[in-house]
Structure formats: C-alpha cells, structure tokens
Amino acid sequence: MGSKYRFRSLNKYLNPINESLLAGAIGLAIGAIIMVGLGYSPLDAYSSLLRGSFGSVYSWAESLANATPLILTALTFAIAMRGGLFNIGAEGQLYIGAIAAVSVSLIQISAPFHLIIALVAAMTAGALWSLPVAILKLTRGVHEVISTIMLNWIARFFAFYMIANVLMDPVRGEKTISIAETSRFARILPGSSLNYGIVVSALAVLLILFLLWRTTAGFELRAAGHSQESSNYAGISYKKQVLRAFLLGGVLAGLAGAVQVMGRPPTYALISGLPQMIDLGFDGIAVAMIGRNHPVGIIFAAIFFGGLMVGGRMMQMSAGVPLELVRIVEGAIILALAVPELKRIFYVVRKKFARKEQRGGN
Numbered sequence: 001m002g003s004k005y006r007f008r009s010l011n012k013y014l015n016p017i018n019e020s021l022l023a024g025a026i027g028l029a030i031g032a033i034i035m036v037g038l039g040y041s042p043l044d045a046y047s048s049l050l051r052g053s054f055g056s057v058y059s060w061a062e063s064l065a066n067a068t069p070l071i072l073t074a075l076t077f078a079i080a081m082r083g084g085l086f087n088i089g090a091e092g093q094l095y096i097g098a099i100a101a102v103s104v105s106l107i108q109i110s111a112p113f114h115l116i117i118a119l120v121a122a123m124t125a126g127a128l129w130s131l132p133v134a135i136l137k138l139t140r141g142v143h144e145v146i147s148t149i150m151l152n153w154i155a156r157f158f159a160f161y162m163i164a165n166v167l168m169d170p171v172r173g174e175k176t177i178s179i180a181e182t183s184r185f186a187r188i189l190p191g192s193s194l195n196y197g198i199v200v201s202a203l204a205v206l207l208i209l210f211l212l213w214r215t216t217a218g219f220e221l222r223a224a225g226h227s228q229e230s231s232n233y234a235g236i237s238y239k240k241q242v243l244r245a246f247l248l249g250g251v252l253a254g255l256a257g258a259v260q261v262m263g264r265p266p267t268y269a270l271i272s273g274l275p276q277m278i279d280l281g282f283d284g285i286a287v288a289m290i291g292r293n294h295p296v297g298i299i300f301a302a303i304f305f306g307g308l309m310v311g312g313r314m315m316q317m318s319a320g321v322p323l324e325l326v327r328i329v330e331g332a333i334i335l336a337l338a339v340p341e342l343k344r345i346f347y348v349v350r351k352k353f354a355r356k357e358q359r360g361g362n
Contacts, residue, residue: 016292019340027336031329038325045319045329052314053307058192065193066306068263069094071201071298072256073284075208076249078293080144081345082212083245084225089133089148090253091281092155093126097254098261098270098277099162100125105180106167114182119200119258126254127247129155134246138239144246152281156274163270175269185263195263202299204252209295211248221245256280289338301337308333 032042053063073090080087104118133151136142167176185195212218224231224241232238257277261268264276287305291297308330315321321329 016297016340020290020292020337023336023339024333027333030332030336034328034332035321035325040321040325041319045315045321048314048318048321049308049311051311051318053311057189059307059310061189061192061194062310063303063307064198065195065264066309067299067302068195068198068201068306069256069260069280070284070287070302070305072204072252072259073281074287074291074298074302075204075284075295076253076256076281077285077288078291078295078298079208079212079221079249079252080245081288081293082225083221083241084228085242085245086145087130087133087148087246087249088145088282088285089130089151090249090256090284091279092148092152093129093250093253094257094260094281095155095159095274095277096129097122097126097257099159099167099257100254101183101258101261102167102176102179102270105177105183108180109182111182114180115184115262118179118183118262119255122254122258123251124254126252126257127250129254130246130250134243138242159270159274159277160272163272163274167270169269175267175271177269179262179268183262184268185259187265193264197259197263200255200259204255205295205299208252212295217244253281256284286334286338289341290334292341305334 028046032046035042035045052059054060073094076090076093077087100121101118104114104121109117129151133144133147136147137144163176164173169175169177185197188194188196188198210218212222220231220236221241221244223234223236224238228238231241260276260280261270270277283305287298287301290304291299291301312323312326312330315326315329316323
C-alpha cells in the first residue's frame, strides 16, 4: 500500500515534467521546420542559441539576470490563478514599483536602509495600484482582466509623465535620476548584469511556496480558486481571498520593478519609453504558464525564458538568423510549452461556466 502511494505521488510530479519535455520537443521541431522552410540551418541556430544562453559563465549570468524580474511577475499571475483569478496587471504594477524605487533616491539615507526602504516603497506602491482592481471586482463586479488592462495603460503613461517631468535627470533629459549608490544591488559577476536582486526573487519564491502550501491563508486561497461555492460553504470568505490575491500580486510586481531598476547597469534609471521594463509583466504570464503556476516550476521556466532572450542574440550574430525569425522560433517554443497549462485552465473555466449555467437552469 505504501509503495503504491509513493508511486502515485511520484507520478504526480513526473507527468507535468514529461508533458513539458514533449511540448518543448514539439516547439523545437516546429521552429526547425520554419527555419528549414526559409533556408536556415536549425542545427546551427539551436547550437548558437544554447551557447549564447548557457555556454559560459557570462551567458549563465545574463540568463539569470533576465530571469530575476520574470520570476516575480510570474508569481504575480500564478498567485491569482491559484485563487481562480486572472491578474494580468503585473505590467502596470511593476512600472509603479519602479517609479517608487527611483523616487526614494531623492532623499539621502545610509546603506543598507536606503535599499530596504526603496524595496518597501516599491512593494507598497505595487499593492496600492492593484487595490482598485480588487475593489472594482468586489463592489461593482468588474472583471479583473478589463480593470488590469486599463490600469496597465494608466500606469504606463503615468510613468512617462514622471520620467519627463518629475524625476527627470537634469543632465540627461531622456532618463530619470539614477538610483542612489546606497540603494543599488551589487553585481554578483563583474562585467555582467547579474546582481543580488536574484536573491530577492529566490526568497520570494520560498515565501510564496510556504504561504500557498504550508499556511491556512494559502489553503483558503487555493480552496477559493478550486471552487467558490465549496469554499463559501466551508466558511472561507471569497472577498478576503480576492483582496489577498491582488494585494500579494501587487507586492510582487512592484518588487519586480524595483529589482529591475535597482540592479541593472549601466544607468540604474528609468529611460524614456521604458525599454528595460516593457513586457516584463506580460512575459511573466508566459513564464507562469510554462512553470504550471507553481513557484518551483516558475524558477526553471524563468531561467529558460531568460536564456532565450540572451541566446536569441547569438542566433542572429553566429547563425545569421534574422531577428524577426528568431522571435517566431522563440514564440513557437514558448507557445508549445504553455499549451499543457492552457488546456488545464480552459478545462477549469469551462467547468465554472457549466456550473453557472446549471444553477441558472435550476
């Protein structure tokens, strides 16, 4: 009986891994077919991608640096999904978190308190920016997809305004003031972008892992996401879980914005147009999907995603693959890896609609 239980427990973890490996192989095959059709060598392209992503210490460092904010934005989406919600507002929340982190550099504080205060300010700002989403959903029934999209755009243009009018560097008008040296993350590998922000992301993963599977609050959140009716019957407040999911997600997304601006050389500032921030929130959704919305899976998915970003440049330079084709191949691989989790989400959503129709019929 014990061995049978252990086999089932092991199989529960092996099935997602096997599905991901199969999906990844399919994605690679699709990318190879596209490249062959356009006259490029898949072998040269993929070997360049691998070398550029993980072929050296520097490549590993850059891949991990790219993964750092993605881990946090992926956790933002994953927590909401565990609660049965679609939080796609990490993009706007990380902009606000980054603005808050830069704003703290207007005041002079000694290290390490300056760094800590900047992180706390960013987390608070991200949580506050997510609060209207929860309020609108709970009081007016506004779907979170609509409200988060709208708030993403508001946050983006608010950030543009702050960069150009409030936090502008008096010497270089295309960027904000630089993060004070007392609130910067030190580099782990000199000459690379990898900094101690990766430690913050790793700690966030451990905390969320503990929260979701080792605390009453995490159990209540997952129960509400599994079945709102059953959780209400068990005395779990659905409103409390909605508020918890969005506030916690906002904290993580705001932290992602702070980590990105406080740890990325050479400017340590927000640049007009937000080139170092754009799409990190949306990319986090893909990372969460690939990682099956599980904190541990998200780590590996983020490193893989970060490697694709770095290795894609090597595909261009070494294998001569055009940027547009690199993006197509990367998209095929990412989409294939996300399909298993998308299937599960669609299945859950379909079940929810079926239950609603059944209640309406009764």
